[in-house]
Amino acid sequence: MSPSTEKLKKTALNAWHRAHGARMVPFAGWDMPVEYSGVSNEHMAVRTRAGLFDVSHMGQIEVAGRDALAAVQHISSNDAARLKVGQAHYAGLMTDTGTFVDDMLVYRFGNDHFLMVVNASNVDKDYAYIVEQIKGVGDASAVNSSSRYELIAVQGPAAREIVQQLTSVDLDTIKYYWFAHGEVANARATISRTGYTGEDGYEIFVAPAQAVRVWDALMAAGRDVDLIPAGLGARDTLRLEAAMRLYGNDIDDTTTVLDADLEWIVGWNKAEFLGKTALAAQKASGPTRRLVGFEMVDRAIARHGHDVYDDSRKIGVVTSGTQTPFLKKAIGMAYVPAGKTAQGTGLEIDIRGRRARARVVPLPFYKRPRG
Numbered sequence: 001m002s003p004s005t006e007k008l009k010k011t012a013l014n015a016w017h018r019a020h021g022a023r024m025v026p027f028a029g030w031d032m033p034v035e036y037s038g039v040s041n042e043h044m045a046v047r048t049r050a051g052l053f054d055v056s057h058m059g060q061i062e063v064a065g066r067d068a069l070a071a072v073q074h075i076s077s078n079d080a081a082r083l084k085v086g087q088a089h090y091a092g093l094m095t096d097t098g099t100f101v102d103d104m105l106v107y108r109f110g111n112d113h114f115l116m117v118v119n120a121s122n123v124d125k126d127y128a129y130i131v132e133q134i135k136g137v138g139d140a141s142a143v144n145s146s147s148r149y150e151l152i153a154v155q156g157p158a159a160r161e162i163v164q165q166l167t168s169v170d171l172d173t174i175k176y177y178w179f180a181h182g183e184v185a186n187a188r189a190t191i192s193r194t195g196y197t198g199e200d201g202y203e204i205f206v207a208p209a210q211a212v213r214v215w216d217a218l219m220a221a222g223r224d225v226d227l228i229p230a231g232l233g234a235r236d237t238l239r240l241e242a243a244m245r246l247y248g249n250d251i252d253d254t255t256t257v258l259d260a261d262l263e264w265i266v267g268w269n270k271a272e273f274l275g276k277t278a279l280a281a282q283k284a285s286g287p288t289r290r291l292v293g294f295e296m297v298d299r300a301i302a303r304h305g306h307d308v309y310d311d312s313r314k315i316g317v318v319t320s321g322t323q324t325p326f327l328k329k330a331i332g333m334a335y336v337p338a339g340k341t342a343q344g345t346g347l348e349i350d351i352r353g354r355r356a357r358a359r360v361v362p363l364p365f366y367k368r369p370r371g
Helices: 014-019 039-048 068-075 120-133 159-164 208-221 232-241 276-285
Strands: 023-027 030-035 051-054 059-064 088-094 100-110 113-118 141-144 150-155 179-184 187-192 201-206 228-230 289-296 307-310 313-323 330-337 346-351 354-361
Touching: 014 208, 030 232, 039 051, 039 228, 039 232, 051 208, 059 068, 059 120, 068 113, 068 120, 088 120, 100 120, 113 120, 120 141, 150 159, 150 208, 159 201, 159 208, 179 208, 187 208, 201 208, 232 313, 232 330, 289 346, 330 346, 330 354
Parallel strands: 051 228
Antiparallel strands: 023 030, 051 150, 059 113, 059 141, 088 100, 100 113, 150 201, 179 187, 187 201, 289 330, 289 354, 307 313, 307 346, 313 330, 346 354
C-alpha cells in the first residue's frame, strides 16, 4: 500500500471491499470502491434488481437545542418547519448570495433535533460554516457526528424485499423521503427511504462496529434476487440519469439555486434565510442562465468541462456527461443562457476539438416506474 493510500480515510467496510475485488480510488480524502464488476453491470443491476453501496464517506452534522429549528431555517434554503418528525427533504446549505456552500438532506429526528447529511469533501467546511452562522440564533448547537455513522444504501426495485427480511420495521409504512428507527440484522439502525440513484431504496445508518455484519446480512438476503455490490462509478451514472445534481460539478458557490433550476427547494414563505434577498431579486429579474439537460445528436460523449457553443459563440460548459448504460444515450447537463433553455434547442459541444451536435431535453432523463 502506498504512503498516499495510507493517509486516506477508510470506512468500516474498507477491508471487505478489498477482499472482494473492488477497484479502489481516492475520493474526497477517502479510499473508496469505484467499481466491482464494471460500472455498466452495476448500473443495470440497480435499475433492474438491486445494488448495494457503501456511502459511509458522507458526513453527518446534527443541530439540536430549543432553537434548533430556527438555526436550520436560517442556513437552509428549504422550509424545515414543514418537516414532520420522521421526515427528510433535500435542501441547499446557503450563502448570503443565494449560492451553495453544499447541498444536503435534512432529517427531522425530533422537534428540536435535526440531522444533515452533507458531501464528504465538504464536511469540515460545512461544520465550521454552520457553527459560525447559528451563533446568534439562540439555544442551538451543532455537532459533527460523522464518526458515529456508517451509511449503507440498498437501491433498486428489489430493495424493499431485501431489507424487509432483516428488520421488524414495516417498510411499507415508510413513505419516500421518510425514515424510521429500528433494527437491521439485529443492529440498531435508522432506515431512510432515500437514495442518489433515481430508484426506490433505503439508506441505512448504523454504528461503525455493526457495518460489516449488516452489509453481509444484506448481501445474503439479496442472493435470490442477484443483489451485487456497486461502487461510486455506477452511483454517478445513475444519479445523472435521474438528473440529481453533484456538488462541485453541477452546483457550487458560484451557482444559485435558481441557476441550478432547483426553485422547488426554496422556502419562499420563510421569514428569512441566508440568500433569500438575493434569490428574490434574481427571481424578479429572471436568471440569466440555467442548468439544462441535453442528449447528443451526433455520435459523441460530452464530459464535464467541455465547452458549449451556439454557432461560433461559446455560451456555456458541460457540468456532467456520460453514455448511460440503461438509457443507452449520451446525455449531460450544462449551464446555458436563459434564451437557450427551451426543449429541442440545438447546441454544439466541443469534444477534443471537434464540434458535436446536441439538443436540450427535459429533466430528469429517467423516471423510475411507479407502482
